[in-house]
Amino acid sequence: MSPRNMFAIFKKEIQQFFSSLVGYVAIIVFLALLGLFLWIFPDSNVLDTGFANLDYFFYVTPKVFCILIPAITMRSFAEEINTGTIELLSTRPVTELEIVMGKYLAALALVLMTILPTLIYFYTIYHLALPAGNVDIGGVLGSYLGLLFLGAVFVAIGIFSSAITTNQIVAFILAVFLCFALYISFDYIAQFSTFLGKYDYLVASLGLSSHYDAMGKGVIDTRDVIYFMSVISLFILSTRTALSSRRW
Amino acid sequence: MSVKVTNLTKIYGTQHAVDGISFEVNKGEVLGFLGPNGAGKSTTMKMLTCFIPQTSGSALVCGFDTASEPLEVTKKIGYLPESNPLYYDMYVREYLEFMAGLHKLGSITQQRINEMIEVTGLTEERKKKVGQLSKGYKQRVGLAQAMLHNPEVLILDEPTSGLDPNQLVEIRSLIKQLGKDKTVIFSSHIMQEVQAVADRVIIINKGKIVADDSTEKLQSRLGNEVVVTVEFKQTVDQALLRSITGVKSFEKLKDGKWNFVSESGKDIREDIFNFAKEKNLTLLHLNKEEYSLEEVFKQLTR
Numbered sequence: 001m002s003p004r005n006m007f008a009i010f011k012k013e014i015q016q017f018f019s020s021l022v023g024y025v026a027i028i029v030f031l032a033l034l035g036l037f038l039w040i041f042p043d044s045n046v047l048d049t050g051f052a053n054l055d056y057f058f059y060v061t062p063k064v065f066c067i068l069i070p071a072i073t074m075r076s077f078a079e080e081i082n083t084g085t086i087e088l089l090s091t092r093p094v095t096e097l098e099i100v101m102g103k104y105l106a107a108l109a110l111v112l113m114t115i116l117p118t119l120i121y122f123y124t125i126y127h128l129a130l131p132a133g134n135v136d137i138g139g140v141l142g143s144y145l146g147l148l149f150l151g152a153v154f155v156a157i158g159i160f161s162s163a164i165t166t167n168q169i170v171a172f173i174l175a176v177f178l179c180f181a182l183y184i185s186f187d188y189i190a191q192f193s194t195f196l197g198k199y200d201y202l203v204a205s206l207g208l209s210s211h212y213d214a215m216g217k218g219v220i221d222t223r224d225v226i227y228f229m230s231v232i233s234l235f236i237l238s239t240r241t242a243l244s245s246r247r248w
Numbered sequence: 249m250s251v252k253v254t255n256l257t258k259i260y261g262t263q264h265a266v267d268g269i270s271f272e273v274n275k276g277e278v279l280g281f282l283g284p285n286g287a288g289k290s291t292t293m294k295m296l297t298c299f300i301p302q303t304s305g306s307a308l309v310c311g312f313d314t315a316s317e318p319l320e321v322t323k324k325i326g327y328l329p330e331s332n333p334l335y336y337d338m339y340v341r342e343y344l345e346f347m348a349g350l351h352k353l354g355s356i357t358q359q360r361i362n363e364m365i366e367v368t369g370l371t372e373e374r375k376k377k378v379g380q381l382s383k384g385y386k387q388r389v390g391l392a393q394a395m396l397h398n399p400e401v402l403i404l405d406e407p408t409s410g411l412d413p414n415q416l417v418e419i420r421s422l423i424k425q426l427g428k429d430k431t432v433i434f435s436s437h438i439m440q441e442v443q444a445v446a447d448r449v450i451i452i453n454k455g456k457i458v459a460d461d462s463t464e465k466l467q468s469r470l471g472n473e474v475v476v477t478v479e480f481k482q483t484v485d486q487a488l489l490r491s492i493t494g495v496k497s498f499e500k501l502k503d504g505k506w507n508f509v510s511e512s513g514k515d516i517r518e519d520i521f522n523f524a525k526e527k528n529l530t531l532l533h534l535n536k537e538e539y540s541l542e543e544v545f546k547q548l549t550r
Contacts, residue, residue, distance in 0.1 A: 002352075004349070005349075005350060005352075007349070008349030008350050009350075010347075011346070011349070012335070012338070012346045015342060016335070016337060016338070019377075020337055020339045021337070083333055083335075083336075084329065084331045084333035085333040086333075086334060086336070087294075087299055087329045087331075087333055088296070088329070088333055088334075088347075088393075089350075090299050091297040091298060091299050091322055091325070091327045091329075092350040092351065093319045093320075093322045093323045093350070093351065093352075094323055094350055095319070097536060168408075211403065
């Protein structure tokens with residue numbers, strides 16, 4: 001695995017994000033939406049609820065990610081296969097894993113760039129609190145980390161969907177479905193406690209939201225980190241397999 | 249030898265796209281791949297460049313096996329695919345920098361890019377986005393990308409498609425130039441091009457090799473016959489034409505001309521001239537056709 005190859009692809013993907021509208025629209029729409037929810041809309045804005053916390057932000061962002069991230073990643077492989085540029089990439093001295101990782105890291109970097117400006121929100125509530133600074137910093141940090149991991153998982157899912165179909169719309173819908181499914185569905189399944197009895201906790205812990213909420217408490221539990229990394233690895237390796245099986 | 253292909257086969261379902269072909273190409277040789285559409289030229293090239301795996305057989309490029317050592321093979325190869333895929337939203341320079349990065353050119357990147365832009369005649373267009381270029385210039389970008397890392401072997405799938413007559417001349421002479429110290433394999437539909445540029449020709453039909461020879465030898469393979477095209481001012485009775493000596497057969501062409509095939513390499517133009525003089529016919533057109541590669545091609549791929 002050569003970092004130089006990965007970096008070449010990473011750089012190209014980022015260039016493509018920002019020479020097409022994808023990069024700009026993703027960041028602007030995300031921030032506009034969150035800004036509206038958090039500061040303007042009557043039901044949810046921080047100023048009206050009276051509590052200086054970002055709970056709503058961390059509640060709503062994963063759902064926004066379920067739609068935004070598949071939109072960012074839907075073209076990553078599907079377009080290369082459609083335009084035939086996959087033939088260019090496949091005939092270079094780069095391995096499939098390097099191609100997958102390069103694209104993955106670029107999409108992840110874009111997600112990072114959309115989250116970063118929200119630190120202003122943190123700064124704002126820090127000063128809105130009475131007295132200033134009376135905020136659960138550990139919780140916020142943990143939540144941001146959880147959000148990062150969650151975004152990382154969604155990106156892996158999105159890239160995988162893009163690699164298994166040539167149709168970008170199908171890739172998008174599939175990714176949205178998988179993201180939502182992994183995020184929420186296990187919670188719902190766990191609610192069938194009549195069938196599962198004492199296993200309902202176990203089932204819920206298969207889902208992303210349980211680990212995301214756990215991190216949001218401010219404690220970085222290795223179980224959560226391992227969980228996230230495993231899901232990410234699973235999807236990345238599946239993407240690589242999907243890529244090689246194309247050739248046959 | 250630079251490229252050695254042994255019994256290479258690619259089967260899609262029941263179709264043998266490439267059926268047990270074997271050939272060798274040496275350094276400094278320019279090989280022209282000829283064949284009708286669907287013959288297996290592109291498929292062979294895709295296997296040589298490690299894009300698709302073979303069903304059976306082997307291909308060695310500079311001693312490296314395409315199946316087991318693709319990373320080594322792809323370092324040695326410059327490839328221009330048939331569809332010339334490009335990243336349309338990148339600028340020319342940006343795109344070449346990306347390709348250079350994949351080949352780890354490092355410090356010589358800018359120098360090589362400048363050279364390639366000059367050699368392929370992209371100087372005027374170098375500031376544009378790839379998508380804004382005309383087809384001919386897109387083709388040149390494809391060529392630039394193939395030669396960028398100075399590979400030992402160049403595999404070009406229809407490199408002159410989409411080029412105008414001026415560009416054709418430039419690119420053909422470029423290929424011939426490159427062939428001097430590299431191995432070049434290119435495919436084409438244009439016989440004159442292969443005649444002009446290639447040292448050797450392989451003709452493929454339905455996945456099998458039907459001819460593998462040097463360009464000159466191939467041309468003279470069917471060279472015993474001489475074909476002369478004739479046009480008379482007046483309409484001539486076929487029975488009369490049979491009386492010309494030395495003519496094996498003749499046929500009337502659509503535009504009123506006649507094709508005469510001689511018996512045994514004899515130049516029958518004089519006989520036809522005498523015949524016309526005898527019968528008081530006016531000769532408007534008397535031309536000896538070179539038995540071209542096109543004829544050989546048609547014969548072998550019927």
